[in-house]
Amino acid sequence: MTGNPVLDAIDAAILRELQNDARISNKDLAARVNVAASTCLERVRALQRRGVLAGFHAEADPAALGRPLQAYIAVRVRPHNRDVVEPFIRFVLDLPETLALSHIAGPDDFLVHVAVRDAAHLQRLLLDGFTSRREVAHLETQLIFQHHRKWDISPI
Amino acid sequence: MTGNPVLDAIDAAILRELQNDARISNKDLAARVNVAASTCLERVRALQRRGVLAGFHAEADPAALGRPLQAYIAVRVRPHNRDVVEPFIRFVLDLPETLALSHIAGPDDFLVHVAVRDAAHLQRLLLDGFTSRREVAHLETQLIFQHHRKWDISPI
DNA sequence: ACCGCTTCCGAATAGTCTTCGGCACATGAC
DNA sequence: GTCATGTGCCGAAGACTATTCGGAAGCGGT
Structure with missing residues (x-):
């Protein structure tokens, strides 16, 4: 589970996109990383389950x-x-x-x-x-x- | 517009909720802060326009x-x-x-x-x-x- | 009261999310 | 090879959400 040593290219791309814009729609995210929306949704949930994606936060300007x-x-x-x-x-x-x-x-x-x-x-x-x-x-x-x-x- | 010195209670609540979970749906967010969905959407956009909300980011665990x-x-x-x-x-x-x-x-x-x-x-x-x-x-x-x-x- | 301005709301359409059955491919047993 | 098993991906479809827009309500200023 946590032992998986690396992320594949799609997971890495999902991670990158969500770190840049956490409010991107699942559909747009899927299009950016070139997988079907349903696949993308499952990938995101897997990243959350594995603890790689620990949360989503708005950035407020102090x-x-x-x-x-x-x-x-x-x-x-x-x-x-x-x-x-x-x-x-x-x-x-x-x-x-x-x-x-x-x-x-x-x-x-x-x-x-x-x-x-x-x-x-x-x-x-x-x-x-x-x-x-x-x-x-x-x-x-x-x-x-x-x-x-x-x-x-x-x-x- | 940017001169508004403080946030009202609803804006503060929106800010708090979005900082806790940037991927909450607009409908749920509206319900949490007790306004209509359309109002909530406009509030969020106003906060972005004013620079209070500077972005939305996924948190990855290093x-x-x-x-x-x-x-x-x-x-x-x-x-x-x-x-x-x-x-x-x-x-x-x-x-x-x-x-x-x-x-x-x-x-x-x-x-x-x-x-x-x-x-x-x-x-x-x-x-x-x-x-x-x-x-x-x-x-x-x-x-x-x-x-x-x-x-x-x-x-x- | 009246005007102008702002903010809010709710209905309706356009669009998205999410589930689920099935397909394709890889792996390992025999 | 062939079969069984497991994994991951896809697309269709119904449920759900986002977004727009016209109009109502509130609030100062005059």
């Missing part, structure tokens, strides 16, 4: 939602054990400012990607949201000038 | 595609001017390993988010892809244990 400023916040958490880490993760993911959170190896423990209204909003988030928490031992913030996300991931 | 290991690569580029930076950005975005690229302020210039097959693959990427380039002055790599992305961004 700037259009009043949050044009993005930053990374590197966080060190002490003590770095399960009882502290798990609530911290939940806390960060519940912040409306958070776009993504990584638990990383290195001097810092977490990297939090946030989108905020302006510098004042970022300052408030840092002071009230992060440094006020006991387990937060160290913070380092880097502003993001420009962020590029690649939507189409291909197999290896 | 691990299911044979790339279970993720890392951040912090890069310093010298000289840090337009003639060097722009080709570098293009180069990184063309790498199949790249998931995202941020141009940031601070001691490092770029943060590259990559997904690779294993540690050997990462090593090869660093040596052959990055340090072999003239403009790359410094590299720092951090492994990612766990990455959480929030799909539903809300206004402020």
Whole structure:
């Protein structure tokens, strides 16, 4: 099931098209990858079953939602054990400012990607949201000038 | 038109639903946000026109595609001017390993988010892809244990 | 009240999704 | 070779959905 080593050309094409436009109709998708609509539908469902296609999401522009400023916040958490880490993760993911959170190896423990209204909003988030928490031992913030996300991931 | 400062409750609900499932049918979406299908369709198109909805993308699981290991690569580029930076950005975005690229302020210039097959693959990427380039002055790599992305961004 | 503007709705047509029976081909047993 | 089995693909057809459009309702401004 998960052991299938590679995608064939049609699956790869389906994946590419759906990553570019998740709302394409099944009929159009089938035409683009040169299979019948019924075949295409079954292929898509198989990709979902196998976990290759994990979901479909609309992309909202943070700037259009009043949050044009993005930053990374590197966080060190002490003590770095399960009882502290798990609530911290939940806390960060519940912040409306958070776009993504990584638990990383290195001097810092977490990297939090946030989108905020302006510098004042970022300052408030840092002071009230992060440094006020006991387990937060160290913070380092880097502003993001420009962020590029690649939507189409291909197999290896 | 674009000057409208906030989304009303219906737009916010549409945004939320589409961020959770971009392939929901217009009819179901309309039912969830309590408007007629025709109204819902026009709302969605308006959100696209305004740039709030920037696209619809399938989420592919990098691990299911044979790339279970993720890392951040912090890069310093010298000289840090337009003639060097722009080709570098293009180069990184063309790498199949790249998931995202941020141009940031601070001691490092770029943060590259990559997904690779294993540690050997990462090593090869660093040596052959990055340090072999003239403009790359410094590299720092951090492994990612766990990455959480929030799909539903809300206004402020 | 009246006008102009915007937003919403529901009916109707055009179009799509989804199921299902059957076909074609590959594989392995004998 | 020949048969049985399994897999994947296709196309037809009914069920369902998208999209358009005319008209109604709400809301400020005068």
